[in-house]
Amino acid sequence: MGRQPCCDKLGVKKGPWTAEEDRKLVNFILTHGQCCWRAVPKLSGLRRCGKSCRLRWTNYLRPDLKRGLLNEAEETLVIDLHARLGNRWSKIAARLPGRTDNEIKNHWNTHIKKKLIKMGIDPITHEPLNVKQVSPQDHDDHQELTKNSSSSNNSSSTPAENCSIDECKSSSDPKISDDDPLMNYILSETILDDPTWNFPVNKSDEYLEFGKCSSSDWLFDHKIDIGEDYFGFLDYFNDVDLKVSDFDDKQSQGN
DNA sequence: AAAACTGCCAACCGCCGGACC
DNA sequence: TGGTCCGGCGGTTGGCAGTTT
Numbered sequence: 001m002g003r004q005p006c007c008d009k010l011g012v013k014k015g016p017w018t019a020e021e022d023r024k025l026v027n028f029i030l031t032h033g034q035c036c037w038r039a040v041p042k043l044s045g046l047r048r049c050g051k052s053c054r055l056r057w058t059n060y061l062r063p064d065l066k067r068g069l070l071n072e073a074e075e076t077l078v079i080d081l082h083a084r085l086g087n088r089w090s091k092i093a094a095r096l097p098g099r100t101d102n103e104i105k106n107h108w109n110t111h112i113k114k115k116l117i118k119m120g121i122d123p124i125t126h127e128p129l130n131v132k133q134v135s136p137q138d139h140d141d142h143q144e145l146t147k148n149s150s151s152s153n154n155s156s157s158t159p160a161e162n163c164s165i166d167e168c169k170s171s172s173d174p175k176i177s178d179d180d181p182l183m184n185y186i187l188s189e190t191i192l193d194d195p196t197w198n199f200p201v202n203k204s205d206e207y208l209e210f211g212k213c214s215s216s217d218w219l220f221d222h223k224i225d226i227g228e229d230y231f232g233f234l235d236y237f238n239d240v241d242l243k244v245s246d247f248d249d250k251q252s253q254g255n
Numbered sequence: 256a257a258a259a260c261t262g263c264c265a266a267c268c269g270c271c272g273g274a275c276c
Numbered sequence: 277t278g279g280t281c282c283g284g285c286g287g288t289t290g291g292c293a294g295t296t297t
Contacts, residue, residue, distance in 0.1 A: 016265070016291090038282070054283075055266070090285060105286075106264055 013047045017056055021046055025053055026061055059102045066098030070107050078104055079112060083126040 017025075028044035034057070037050035046053060070078065074096055081092045089101035089108075096104065108123075116123040 014267075036282090049267095051283080052266075058284095059265075087286065101285075102265080109287095110263055 011047055012049050014052075021048070022056070022061060025056060029057060059100045064098055065100065070099070070104075074099065075112060078108065079116070082108065
């Protein structure tokens with residue numbers, strides 16, 4: 001004897017969400033909070049699977065989402081975390097406030113992966129690709145890359161650590177310095193204070209970025225009534241708090 | 256101008272671990 | 277205790293928009 005079925009497949013709508021559906025979903029969550037996704041479609045009047053509702057909320061409607069392309073710092077962070085964690089997008093996303101695993105996964109597949117390949121780096125292992133696998137132009141890039149990374153000389157570090165995307169893209173980029181700047185950045189306590197995160201810090205400017213979501217402009221009507229705790233921001237900050245335990249997990253798995 | 260191509264991303268699918276009955 | 281469900285995850289796809297030919 002198990003639970004009741006999640007949702008009957010008959011009559012469940014699929015495909016893109018309409019503004020009206022978004023409105024219903026957000027109204028429901030604003031009223032009842034995030035719990036029991038299975039009940040959400042019934043109670044909110046949506047003809048959607050609960051799973052679909054959860055995805056829509058977490059990937060698109062959540063007010064703390066940053067929208068737009070990942071900036072350079074985020075991209076660099078993703079590359080480094082991927083080198084350590086692999087395709088564990090949710091773990092990676094947990095370290096990028098306002099970004100979803102889906103968003104990061106998409107960005108990886110459409111941008112970063114190609115970039116790394118073009119630079120002669122295997123996006124899976126983060127090690128230099130075989131010269132044979134690299135096109136002549138890419139080979140030149142790779143030679144340039146190796147030249148740069150060898151000049152920065154850190155023989156004990158991993159390839160991924162040796163080659164942040166900024167270093168590869170432009171060795172003269174002053175924003176990224178030597179001495180593993182990425183980890184310094186990650187470990188910096190000021191990372192979450194960086195205004196580029198667009199994360200609500202005080203009540204007066206919270207959710208400003210959310211207004212960029214055209215289909216959800218109406219949500220501004222609600223924002224004044226939403227406390228930071230409502231969306232679990234405090235827990236969220238705890239989640240993104242940089243813990244080494246996940247890295248230890250990864251390492252112990254490898255052993 | 257239009258067809259073909261490419262890039263992007265929202266959404267779906269299927270699987271898994273843990274919780275529930 | 278075993279069957280079933282839920283929530284979460286990663287992989288994949290479909291369709292739209294922009295670009296190229």
